Amino acid sequence: MRAADIDIDISGQGSSPGLAAASEALLLARDFPQMRERLLTGGVANVTEERAAWHSALRAPAPTEEIAAERQRLNAFVRMADSERRWRNIVHIGIGGSDWGVRLAVSAFGYAGTWRQVHFVANIDGHAIEGGLAGFDPHDTLIVLASKSFTTAETLQNGQRAIEWLQGSGVSDPYQQVVAITARPDVAREWGVPDTHIFKFWDWVGGRFSLWSAVSLTTALAVSADVVAGMQAGAAAMDAHFAEAPFAENAPVQMALSGIVNRSVLDYGSLNIAPYDFRLANLVPYIQQLEMESLGKSVNLAGEPVGVPTGPAVWGMPGTDAQHTFFQWLHQGSDGAPVDFIVCQHADHGWPEHHKSLLANCLAQREALLTGKSFEEVLQDSLNEGVPEERARWLAHHKVHAGGRPSNLIVLPRLSPYTLGALLALYEHKVFVQAVIWGINPFDQWGVEYGKMLAKGIAGELSGKAADPKHDASTTHWVKRFKESLR
Template identity: 35%
Template sequence: MTLINGAGIALDASYQELSIDDLLSQVRLPEDFAQKRQQLMRGDYKNVSENRNVTHTLCRSVHAVSGLSNQESRFAQMVKKLRSGRWLGATGKPITAVVNVGVGGSDLGPNMGSFALKEFANDSALNELDVHFVSSMDGGQLYAVLPIIDPETTLFIIASKSFGTIDTLANIDTVRQWIKPQLTEQQWLEAHVIGVSSNAKKMTDYGIPAAHQLTFGEGVGGRYSLWSAIGLPIALSCGLQTFERVLAGGKAMDEHFASAPDAENIPVLMALYGIYNRQQLGINNLAVLPYDGRLRMLPNYLQQLDMESNGKQASADNQAIDYPTGPIIWGGFGPNGQHAFFQHLHQGYDQFAADFVLVLKRQAPGFAPEVAAKLAEQQRLSVANCLAHRQLMKFGSKNTESPRDHYPGGHPSNLILMDELTPETFGALIAAYEHKVFTQGVYWQINSFDQPGVELGKKCAIDILAAVNNDEPPAFDESTNAIIEKARS
């Protein structure tokens, strides 16, 4: 067994089908990969279909968040003002709750980070903020959040790269009605809203004061944006220093990815094993199985990161391709999955690959020694279960007499582990997956930084919404027309 270490995390690929040496001899990176990797690190790798550079790695600098030593950034000022209780609403009451309204990359990363790292807040905040997340266009999340917050003490973050996302604006339109019994719209906009977008003009046109706007570059893709101002909810939940530590972990993984030889490079090996499993073994899906409750949102986050990036049938220069690219990404919190879908993994007919994510130890500050000891014991229980199920998925358990007790095994997996989950190792883990996706995109000759299928779906939805809202006979297929008529009635 060879453990590959980098930036505070480690990769054990010994349960894959090939050794590292055999893998590198069978799956070769393109000759221009090193050049493209350096372009990514410098922020001048080209997203060709959208004609702009890819710049999310440049966000992974403390200066990007805190500002230079002689000038504190607006981001830092906002975080400190809110966490100290000095941000007052329009009626003079301190803000005690924050609602982040965004979808996709404006929701998944901030939500995941805020939940995973809550315990690491160390700035002695005088004002513990309740941070909520609203993304669904159906209003279901608003329905749950609005009854437990107060318009006078709640601040809304409108997070949208384009500041035109219909899901987000639909939620905000409802909020604008909800605040009216207690606040005027002008009061709400001036004291209860922060806008986060790459489009400052649209934020200004919407009525958000310039001092309450945070911007980030066009080259920061939504699914790569938690490192930017989109990460504001993480800093509000966990403190500015904690968010800076996340950035430091991401930067450390950047350095590892840029400099480590292929045989010792965590993102490169994750990418190449994924390519081998997809193309040579014909495995079309990857189960992401974190064995720490703080990382329970990781599968959903990686689903967007990977599938929106590499779910493509066209090359970067817009030529049709006839080979498989990114796999289906799915999964769930491992200990809960054991009581749900692991039965199918162990004894179903379908092939899959898996990424187990394991945290070996956990501190329990703030608890009595006896409780801390029991929590440490529970972490060891999780470690044992992770290793057991990983072993069984690989080697199986043969029983020729009782089919019910036969476990076929043969499922390749990675084990990604860290001694402890910290803001640094969290940042390194997310950056490693980003670089894995980038490496596979270069190998498959696709553009990992656009999402044309998503855009077309949005346009189709606008056409159907218009049909639902008018009385003209709908002009779609028979089934869609019938459902539109039913929705009208």
């Protein structure tokens, strides 16, 4: 299939006319056309939180007046900063969706360096903010705080340390070097951030889709506003494909159906992402969050158990590093996993032999997973090499590749903002289709929220408040021990 300049080869997946017919019947039984329209037109797609999931509106070629106005404000801010050559350093503070997308875009298009240095700080571990501030001139550093609610503990604590660092370095008005990107401008204002430095996105933008919002300010400052616009254009083209292409030619739909078969029928517990492009190292955690936060559900929209395995564990790293790390398990392990191979047909460097080797490795690994190598073939190879027959037969058992392991091959003509935007939207829509078929809500994350609530209570205990008698015995023990060590 071809969608938004990307080729998607799913011939490595199980297929049959019967499966195709059953898949289309299942999509219709799940009211997929109506659900898709609700998603793309701003209807209530996130039913448990009673709001839209309208991130596609942020990249629409003709956005709403409010979205267009915020885009213009962001671009004006970037033009001002660039024309004055201000802020050679940026500390981007956010976590989850407020971090991974920006980190991906900056590493993809600024991998060889830019005139602005960017440090990303997400983790609450103090080593993260210490390293994020290290080596920067406080008088030429912009602090970008990205938090939808502007209550995210990690972001606010790290932001407070950054402001203290500015103050301690003699910056007279530190908040002139702070930007807030949030759906709660009122909270950012109370925090001290000036209105001109507050950029808004909306409640209907889920955190893991916030890349398409003003959260990409850091991307624009680091690698240009043209990169942000190009990614939005590519994503919009994939939105149009998703909305219009027939089921049989619809790339997100077909990838989703293969994923359903692999997880719920063939019982593969994970999905491997193998980008054969060094610049896409951060694509793996980006897709990991998108898939696992969206599809990590076991209860359907009616509040009942789904009844089949849902969202796989998502993992991986770039090839060819991956081949020397875990491809042994993919080829000969007892479980294995479907693999999404992602590669650019053309490189942007000047070493064609390197790219030829990269392409060869990508195709070879996919072919080996698909076709395998039988006992008879391995045995004959050994005999042809002169290995004694008894040893050859014994050795052959160790060299058999079962084959038949599913994969997709996704080919970008080259890595551009347009193709990266289209690729991310491809995965977004694929995840949505899987959620529709499983009957789950991909836009909430109650499991994350519960852990946050528990952490807040335990943090209070470690600070000297009364102990919570509801803890299990192990947690009670460690709260007491850690509290003593913090005195």
